Amino acid sequence: MQPYAPAPDLDVPDVTTRLLVRVAGWAVLAIGGAIALLLALDPVGQSTSRILFNLGAGLVGGLALVLARLRHWRLAAHLLVWGVWCFVTLVTVRNGGLHGPNLLNYPVLIVLSGWMLGGRATVVLVAITGMLFGLFFWAEAQGWMPQVPRGSRWAHGVYLAGILVLTAAATLLSRRNYMQRVQEAQRTAHELAASESQLRKLLRAVEQSPESIVITDLQERIEYVNEAFVQRTGYVRQEVLGHAAALFSSKGMEAAQRQGLRETLASGKVWAGEQTNQRKDGAPLAESVVVAPIRQTDGSISHYVEYRQDITERKRAAQEIHRLARHDALTGLPNRAMLVEHLHGLQERADGSPATLHALLLLDLDRFTVFNDARGSEMGDRLLCAMALRLSHQLPAEGMLVRVAGDEFALVLHGLGDDAPLAGRRALAFADQVQAALGQPLRLQGDAGPIQWTASVGITLYPQGPEDQAHDALRRASMALHRAKAVGGGQLAFFEQEMGQAAEQRFQLERELRQAIGAGELRLFLQSQVDMQGRTTGAEVLVRWQHPRDGLVMPGVFIAVAESSDLIVLLGRWVLEQACALLANPALAQQRVRLSVNLSARQFRQPGFVQELRALLERTGADPALLTLEVTEGLVIEDFDDVVAKMRELAALGVEFSLDDFGTGYSSLAYLKRLPIQEIKIDRSFVRDACTNADDGALVEAILSVARHFGLRVVAEGVETEEQASYLRERSSAIICQGFLYCRPQPQEDWLQRLT
Numbered sequence: 183m184q185p186y187a188p189a190p191d192l193d194v195p196d197v198t199t200r201l202l203v204r205v206a207g208w209a210v211l212a213i214g215g216a217i218a219l220l221l222a223l224d225p226v227g228q229s230t231s232r233i234l235f236n237l238g239a240g241l242v243g244g245l246a247l248v249l250a251r252l253r254h255w256r257l258a259a260h261l262l263v264w265g266v267w268c269f270v271t272l273v274t275v276r277n278g279g280l281h282g283p284n285l286l287n288y289p290v291l292i293v294l295s296g297w298m299l300g301g302r303a304t305v306v307l308v309a310i311t312g313m314l315f316g317l318f319f320w321a322e323a324q325g326w327m328p329q330v331p332r333g334s335r336w337a338h339g340v341y342l343a344g345i346l347v348l349t350a351a352a353t354l355l356s357r358r359n360y361m362q363r364v365q366e367a368q369r370t371a372h373e374l375a376a377s378e379s380q381l382r383k384l385l386r387a388v389e390q391s392p393e394s395i396v397i398t399d400l401q402e403r404i405e406y407v408n409e410a411f412v413q414r415t416g417y418v419r420q421e422v423l424g425h426a427a428a429l430f431s432s433k434g435m436e437a438a439q440r441q442g443l444r445e446t447l448a449s450g451k452v453w454a455g456e457q458t459n460q461r462k463d464g465a466p467l468a469e470s471v472v473v474a475p476i477r478q479t480d481g482s483i484s485h486y487v488e489y490r491q492d493i494t495e496r497k498r499a500a501q502e503i504h505r506l507a508r509h510d511a512l513t514g515l516p517n518r519a520m521l522v523e524h525l526h527g528l529q530e531r532a533d534g535s536p537a538t539l540h541a542l543l544l545l546d547l548d549r550f551t552v553f554n555d556a557r558g559s560e561m562g563d564r565l566l567c568a569m570a571l572r573l574s575h576q577l578p579a580e581g582m583l584v585r586v587a588g589d590e591f592a593l594v595l596h597g598l599g600d601d602a603p604l605a606g607r608r609a610l611a612f613a614d615q616v617q618a619a620l621g622q623p624l625r626l627q628g629d630a631g632p633i634q635w636t637a638s639v640g641i642t643l644y645p646q647g648p649e650d651q652a653h654d655a656l657r658r659a660s661m662a663l664h665r666a667k668a669v670g671g672g673q674l675a676f677f678e679q680e681m682g683q684a685a686e687q688r689f690q691l692e693r694e695l696r697q698a699i700g701a702g703e704l705r706l707f708l709q710s711q712v713d714m715q716g717r718t719t720g721a722e723v724l725v726r727w728q729h730p731r732d733g734l735v736m737p738g739v740f741i742a743v744a745e746s747s748d749l750i751v752l753l754g755r756w757v758l759e760q761a762c763a764l765l766a767n768p769a770l771a772q773q774r775v776r777l778s779v780n781l782s783a784r785q786f787r788q789p790g791f792v793q794e795l796r797a798l799l800e801r802t803g804a805d806p807a808l809l810t811l812e813v814t815e816g817l818v819i820e821d822f823d824d825v826v827a828k829m830r831e832l833a834a835l836g837v838e839f840s841l842d843d844f845g846t847g848y849s850s851l852a853y854l855k856r857l858p859i860q861e862i863k864i865d866r867s868f869v870r871d872a873c874t875n876a877d878d879g880a881l882v883e884a885i886l887s888v889a890r891h892f893g894l895r896v897v898a899e900g901v902e903t904e905e906q907a908s909y910l911r912e913r914s915s916a917i918i919c920q921g922f923l924y925c926r927p928q929p930q931e932d933w934l935q936r937l938t
């Protein structure tokens with residue numbers, strides 16, 4: 183807002199001054215002309231100079247009018263004042279000086295000068311006029327001034343009237359101008375006050391707005407922030423003013439978003455979006471943001487204004503709604519929607535990579551509806567919560583537990599490997615464990631006695647191929663669950679029935695074997711090894727399982743099952759204990775009969791195996807030098823250095839090693855010399871075919887020559903015929919044979935009796 187117009191320049195003076203120049207010009211022209219005319223016509227006869235002087239004054243007025251017409255206002259005004267002053271002075275001199283009638287002219291000229299020429303010119307005029315008056319006094323005192331001549335009455339009348347009119351006109355015009363200005367000033371002051379209060383109101387509104395408001399210049403430097411911004415971000419004003427907005431108000435913007443913002447603003451449009459900004463202390467601040475350009479009256483953009491609304495609470499509420507929509511209200515567990523989402527995620531994760539299998543278990547409490555109807559829904563809810571808790575305790579860290587509906591729960595078991603039968607067995611074992619846990623007696627709050635529950639479980643593996651969807655898996659598990667329920671309570675069923683059966687059998691076997699080890703159902707069998715002369719030099723220890731229902735079970739049935747879990751460690755430990763105890767038998771020690779014990783990889787890898795064996799040897803008093811541990815190439819080939827180191831530790835005790843099933847595995851001769859072994863066992867498949875198949879014969883010969891080269895003992899397995907025996911004996915005089923030709927594996931007692 184401009185306070186006042188600048189002081190008027192005389193060349194382009196204000197309206198009143200222009201009017202005054204014109205009015206005064208016309209008045210002077212009229213009065214001067216009229217007086218000159220009246221003097222000239224006066225019958226008394228007037229002096230020519232008086233006529234001429236008045237005429238001159240009139241002409242000055244005319245000249246001023248011409249200049250005004252040409253827009254030389256300043257010149258016109260000066261001419262008018264000073265020109266008239268000069269002629270008036272000449273007339274005054276002629277008309278008797280201070281006593282003449284013309285003195286009235288001077289105040290009128292001073293008034294005109296005041297309005298038209300301004301202060302300084304008027305002071306000069308007054309000073310000169312004052313000096314003129316002094317000159318008149320002096321001249322009069324000297325007696326040089328002429329007498330006041332007799333004038334023309336008409337001319338005098340015109341003169342006086344003109345003077346009055348001119349003075350009145352100048353004063354009234356000036357007053358009008360003055361009044362206009364006063365009014366204008368008052369109006370301006372009023373408007374100013376009004377706009378100032380409006381401005382204050384706006385400022386307070388911006389300052390106290392609940393939304394953060396930031397004003398930046400076109401370079402995005404912050405020029406203003408309101409109180410809400412300060413409160414919300416934790417910055418003090420001095421920290422942000424003059425700095426780049428990117429550092430404070432839009433910290434959370436990504437480069438792409440910022441670019442979009444710039445482009446929108448550059449095109450003069452309003453940008454709106456959401457950001458997660460940062461408070462000064464680093465805490466996140468979710469905001470909804472609107473940025474708009476500020477335009478000046480001419481349309482150009484001078485600033486940007488940002489309105490920021492805190493939506494942290496709104497976001498949190500949205501998240502909570504999202505969470506509630508995916509969780510069950512009673513148990514707080516994820517619900518079916520989340521299960522589907524989760525299964526979907528597992529399928530996506532499997533994309534491209536070799537599919538690892540997961541198991542989906544649907545679990546339904548048996549007879550829940552009956553309980554709910556009889557005890558009321560409150561007790562029903564309590565039971566469900568208790569079951570949910572038990573289930574959650576069974577769940578491994580990466581598993582997922584879901585309440586699908588009513589009394590139906592789902593469990594997802596992750597990462598069961600890519601081998602379907604193995605994964606099936608794992609799922610089955612887990613389901614079994616879950617059922618057992620649910621079956622424990624339970625006492626509900628407000629219920630008289632403990633109750634026992636059974637649950638039916640339907641199982642399926644997931645994903646079964648890249649097209650398998652979450653809903654397919656749920657349908658499969660649900661069908662399996664129906665089958666389990668149809669059989670009666672507390673049952674498990676696989677959707678994949680064959681897998682279910684196989685897994686079930688294997689699982690059953692595992693469970694029984696575990697019991698068998700503790701229950702003393704394992705038996706030690708021995709199969710002698712004989713040298714060329716038919717002397718028994720040693721025996722291989724072979725385990726059997728005396729099953730109460732199935733009779734004697736061969737290791738081929740259960741060793742592989744045991745090897746897939748820790749059972750092989752328990753079993754192997756038992757065999758080693760028995761073998762060492764047998765070795766301590768004086769009969770063996772006296773005849774220097776060796777015992778060979780099969781050692782499985784998992785058992786060998788047990789961290790404390792070396793110490794355990796050392797302790798066992800000491801405890802039983804068995805001679806370590808008579809113990810041979812049979813290992814396979816598979817064991818050696820992984821972690822070669824570690825295995826060799828461990829073998830050396832054992833060798834230091836005096837224990838010997840034999841490489842079992844030699845020829846069937848990797849059979850790299852390269853590592854043979856680096857292994858601390860004393861014996862190799864030729865696999866029975868080569869022994870069987872050596873005399874009929876040239877390839878196998880060549881292989882046996884090669885093995886024999888390598889063994890001779892390294893100074894290793896050779897045991898030929900599975901010698902069944904005399905032909906095989908003589909084939910071997912022809913090629914090696916030191917060979918030891920083991921096979922049905924000499925004897926079958928015998929129970930420990932029988933074997934011992936035969937030896938002694």
Ligand code: C2E
Pocket residue numbers: 709723724725736737738741754757780781782842843866899900901902920921922923927
């Ligand atoms: P293996 O170590 O190769 O044991 C030799 C197998 O060949 C034994 O079978 C034995 O009965 C059989 N055999 C011996 N002579 C002949 C023959 O002339 N003809 C034929 N056809 N077979 C013969 P078995 O006792 O059924 O043992 C099978 C496998 O079970 C063993 O193969 C061994 O790998 C494993 N095993 C047995 N006992 C143990 C044990 O205590 N611990 C471990 N870890 N594995 C064992």
Ligand code: CA
Pocket residue numbers: 722780812842
């Ligand atoms: Ca063996």
Ligand code: CA
Pocket residue numbers: 842843863865866899
């Ligand atoms: Ca073997």
